[in-house]
Amino acid sequence: MNHVPTAESVWDLVVVGGGPAGATAAHDAARQGLSVLLLDRDGRIKPCGGAIPPRLIRDFDIPESLLVAHARCARMISPADQKVDIPIENGFVGLVDREVFDEWLRVRAADAGAVRRRGLFRQIDSPENGPCTLQAEDPESGAPFTLRARSVIGADGARSAVAQQTVRGADRGKFVFAYHEIIQTPAPDSAGADVDPSRCDVYYRGSLSPDFYGWVFPHGPTMSVGTGSADKGFSLRSAVGRLRDAAGLADARTIRREGAPIPLKPLPRWDDGRHVVLAGDAAGVVAPASGEGIYYAMLGGRLAAEAAVAYVRSGDARALKQARKRFMREHGRVFWVLGVMQWFWYRSDRLRERFVSICRDKDVQQLTFDAYMNKRLVRRKPMAHLRIFAKDVAHLLGLARV
Structure with missing residues (x-):
């Protein structure tokens, strides 16, 4: 049974951020016997198409019940409305609702022994020797509180506050700003709506994004309709309106709207050489060209947890570097190829x-x-x-x- 520190003692690991990366890191580290606190502000849902590949489902034991749709075809749509359907033979891509999926991951971490606490991260002191100190506050009352930890995983998203305060080179990240609208799926006989509950539509048009793409992804009773761009002067909300018109979804009921920056290049360094290692969007691991991030976030969380466990048990901070080394060894070439593809074809x-x-x-x-x-x-x-x-x-x- 994991030891739960008192307010005066020290956690083996504090994970800042409860998205897929942070929740996976907390789950894995708790299962390894570390005392883990998962600090998350709750209530934030990242704009995301919600696609997860079969490898993620296998590697992270995702139950079928979390899949709100099964995509068996991807439709690529060109500026001139050329449509190319790519069947997913002998398989499917799962679709999840991030609001439900992320919370399930957090609950699983708690079931493994991690302690959940709502809080807004504010500051970290990572000295050369001894545990680090984190300052946070309650999101409702604003009351401050302090945490002490032997190691910290910063999984607090793009433009991570943990990364900005601790990791050299964290200011070199490249971002796309993503925006989507969750809408009610129209009835099958709705006039003008060109949707298929088992098809993901990807629109490659400069009017929808000058440097990325637009998407219409099925989520069972709902759909994610979104786009992204690094051009700060480009109106994403107007582009989504045009995308809904093109897909015959202008009259569908809008349930919620979300926007956030999405990193498109892994940071040159993920650790501070003392206590901190980054994971997920905080480390910049969203694939260029495709914008896929859930699998890479969860893998990054797993690798960060393994690095933190090795560090806590050995006291050797060099173990923290292994998270990035292992990730880039397996996926660095894919990220490079996708980056070149986006740079050329999306121009x-x-x-x-x-x-x-x-x-x-x-x-x-x-x-x-x-x-x-x-x-x-x-x-x-x-x-x-x-x-x-x-x-x-x-x-x-x-x-x-x-």
Whole structure:
């Protein structure tokens, strides 16, 4: 049974932030026997399409009951309204409601032994020797309180306050600002609504985002309709209005609206060399081009927890560096490839048109979904990679027909 410190004693680990990264870190560390406090302000729901791949479901034991929809097809839609349907053969992508999913993860962490506490993180003192001290306050009363910990995981989102105060280079993050509206799913016979409860629609249009994409994802009784952009002068709310018009969803009832910054590049460092290691959005682990973040957040939380456990048990702060090293060893190449893809193909509607056209190719479809579903670049099909390379060059040079 885990030891629960008193107010005067020291926690083995304080996790700041209760999203997928923080809740996973708290769960894993508590199961390893550490005394864990999960500090979360509650009530914040991140704008997110809610897609989770089969590998996440397997690796993190996600029950079927949390899936509000099963996507078996992705539709890519070009600026000229070219539609390319990519079937998800022999599988599906799960869709979750983040409000329900995140809370389930927090409850699971508590069931594993982590202690939950509502609070707003304010400040951290991470000395060279001895435990660190965190200052926080109650979100309702504003009453301050203090926590002491041997280790800290900063999982408090993009532009993390923990990262800004402790980790060198945290100010180098690159962001897209995302905005979505949760709407009521229209009835199947609704006039003009082009929706399918088992299809995710992705719109590549400069009018919907000058540097990202728009999405319409099914959530069973509701849908997520959103977009994102790094252009601060671009009106995301107006773009979502245009997206709803294009999808025939203008008259659907709006349930809630959410917006937040989304990082698109892993930070150069995730630890302070003393007590702190970052995870999830705080570490910058949202995939470029796709914007996928839930799997990478949960994996980052798991790796941060393993690093924190190793540090607490050994006293060697070098263990904290292992979280980033292990993550980048497995996924750094994927992030680099996706970053190059976003930089090139999302620059103009002419290129977006060609990008959607490439998605008709069966080799591209198969390798794309192999990589997405299993979270790795598939190397066992060299001839398919060669064919894709040749086709990409033809599109880049304008030699291929759109």
